[in-house]
Amino acid sequence: MMNPASPLTSNRSRQPEHDPRRDRTAHKIRSLFISTLSHGLIIFVGMFFAVPFLWMLLTSFKSDKDVFHTPPRWLPHDAVRVEINGEEYPIYNVKTEDGVKQYAALKIESGVAYFVDPAYPDVVIPTKLQQGTERVAELVEEVSFRWQNFPDAMNRGSRPGVGASFWVYFRNSLVIAFFMIVGTLVSNTPVAYAFARLKFPGRDVLFVIILATMMLPFQVTMIPVYLLFNDTLGWGDTFLPLIVPAFFANAWDVFLLRQFFRTIPEEMCDAARVDGASEWQIFTQIVLPLSTPVLATITVFTFLYAWNDFTGPLLFLNSPRNFTMALGLQDFQGQNIIIWNQLMAAATVFTLPIIIAFFFAQKTFIQGIKLTGSKE
Numbered sequence: 464m465m466n467p468a469s470p471l472t473s474n475r476s477r478q479p480e481h482d483p484r485r486d487r488t489a490h491k492i493r494s495l496f497i498s499t500l501s502h503g504l505i506i507f508v509g510m511f512f513a514v515p516f517l518w519m520l521l522t523s524f525k526s527d528k529d530v531f532h533t534p535p536r537w538l539p540h541d542a543v544r545v546e547i548n549g550e551e552y553p554i555y556n557v558k559t560e561d562g563v564k565q566y567a568a569l570k571i572e573s574g575v576a577y578f579v580d581p582a583y584p585d586v587v588i589p590t591k592l593q594q595g596t597e598r599v600a601e602l603v604e605e606v607s608f609r610w611q612n613f614p615d616a617m618n619r620g621s622r623p624g625v626g627a628s629f630w631v632y633f634r635n636s637l638v639i640a641f642f643m644i645v646g647t648l649v650s651n652t653p654v655a656y657a658f659a660r661l662k663f664p665g666r667d668v669l670f671v672i673i674l675a676t677m678m679l680p681f682q683v684t685m686i687p688v689y690l691l692f693n694d695t696l697g698w699g700d701t702f703l704p705l706i707v708p709a710f711f712a713n714a715w716d717v718f719l720l721r722q723f724f725r726t727i728p729e730e731m732c733d734a735a736r737v738d739g740a741s742e743w744q745i746f747t748q749i750v751l752p753l754s755t756p757v758l759a760t761i762t763v764f765t766f767l768y769a770w771n772d773f774t775g776p777l778l779f780l781n782s783p784r785n786f787t788m789a790l791g792l793q794d795f796q797g798q799n800i801i802i803w804n805q806l807m808a809a810a811t812v813f814t815l816p817i818i819i820a821f822f823f824a825q826k827t828f829i830q831g832i833k834l835t836g837s838k839e
Contacts, residue, residue, distance in 0.1 A: 516814070523616075523808035524608040530803045541607035547584045554581075555600040557590060565603065576600060609804070616805035617812060620783075620791065627783035629809050632791035639705050639787060640769035646709030647716055647765045648758065654712040655720030656746050660732065670721075677714045681774070689778055704779040705772070709765070716761055723757040724750060759824050766820055788813045 518537075522530060525539040532540070542553035545567050552567040557578060566578035566588065578588045578600075592600050620628035657663075658670050692704035727750060735745045751758070776790040786794060792813060795806055 519807050519814075520811055523612055523804060523811045524610070525612075525804050526609055527802070527804060538606050539608055540604040541609065543603045543605050545581050547579065547581060552579075554603040556603055557600045558597075566600075568600075612804050612808040613812065616802075616808040619802075619805060620795070622783040622794070625783050627786060627791075629788070629791060629812070631784060632786050632788045633812070635702070635785060636770055636787040636789070639702055640766050642702075642706040643709040643769040644762055644765045646706065647713075647761060650710050650712045651716040651720055651761070652751065652754075652758075653746065655717045656724055656750060658717065659721045659724035660729075660745075660750075661742070673712075673714045673717060675714075685774075685778070692779065699779060700781045700785060701779070702785070705769075705775050716764075719761065720754070720757060723754060727753055763820055763824050767817060770817060 521537055521539060526541050529536070529540050544551040544553055546552075547567055552569060554565050555568055555576070555578065556563050557566045564580070567581050567584075569577045569579060569587065571577070571592070574592055576590050576592050578590055579586060580588075590599060592598060617629040617633070620630075620632065658666060688704075693699040696703075698704050698707075731749060732745050735749055740748070771789060772787070773789045773793065776785075776787045780786060780790060783791075783794070788809075792806070792810060795801075795809065
């Protein structure tokens with residue numbers, strides 16, 4: 464005769480079976496929640512960087528009056544205009560005894576507007592804009608982008624009287640950035656290869672000394688460097704003090720390149736040596752072709768530094784014709800009368816090369832940063 468089932472056995476038999484589908488659903492919900500939360504946090508943080516740029520971009524399309532509109536508006540607005548006798552005049556909604564009508568304002572003086580009906584332009588209607596606390600006329604506006612702000616800003620510049628426009632500043636910045644990139648790549652790559660692959664007495668000590676120069680702030684060397692280039696060499700008000708130092712290796716780029724070169728298998732270089740290749744052939748035909756990611760990273764970093772540099776041009780450049788974009792924008796902002804929409808247009812043009820450079824080199828740039836930190 465069988466014994467009756469114990470209470471423990473009965474409880475176990477009543478426990479629900481494990482459902483894999485429920486676990487997969489819970490995992491999907493949990494993953495969706497984490498993904499939504501992380502993306503929301505990224506978007507929230509990104510807004511702190513995107514909103515100022517978006518405001519600058521939209522302000523560059525606004526008219527002079529719309530820049531100071533109260534309350535501020537995101538989208539640029541401009542007055543609706545009508546052509547009368549070959550000239551354009553703004554349209555106002557004017558309160559009359561017969562209701563609100565749209566008139567064109569020929570001119571406004573001392574609070575009195577001289578309106579005309581576009582259908583009957585010969586009859587001038589003088590009207591006070593303010594009658595007590597009531598405003599009689601309101602300007603008719605529509606969303607309108609002033610693309611003309613960009614050519615006006617680029618052709619004007621900070622010192623239009625001396626022929627120095629923002630196109631000149633743009634060209635100067637490109638020239639300096641180009642030669643700084645060339646100098647940085649030419650000077651840093653062989654030095655980094657020597658520290659990464661060649662063995663010579665005092666190599667590690669010398670590398671530490673080079674890295675120690677990174678802890679020396681620019682403010683300490685600024686005056687001696689200025690006296691050297693300006694007084695001793697006589698290179699004041701030229702691009703040479705900004706370009707020539709790039710042809711001498713710097714600690715940051717040497718370190719970045721050295722770390723990447725150490726990730727390239729040594730066996731490849733040894734095989735080339737067995738085949739009779741010299742160190743220069745190994746460097747130029749094996750190491751450099753494999754170093755495209757880090758070279759692109761160095762190029763982007765150097766371009767960003769050269770394009771955004773303000774202190775260097777401020778020290779050595781005096782003539783407006785030699786100003787860079789960064790110095791020209793500051794000079795434009797320091798004028799007695801600031802045209803804000805044109806200033807924002809010029810600042811947008813100043814920002815675009817940075818965005819374009821990072822957009823096209825983004826994949827290679829990120830790959831270079833990632834591989835530089837890996838071990839052999």
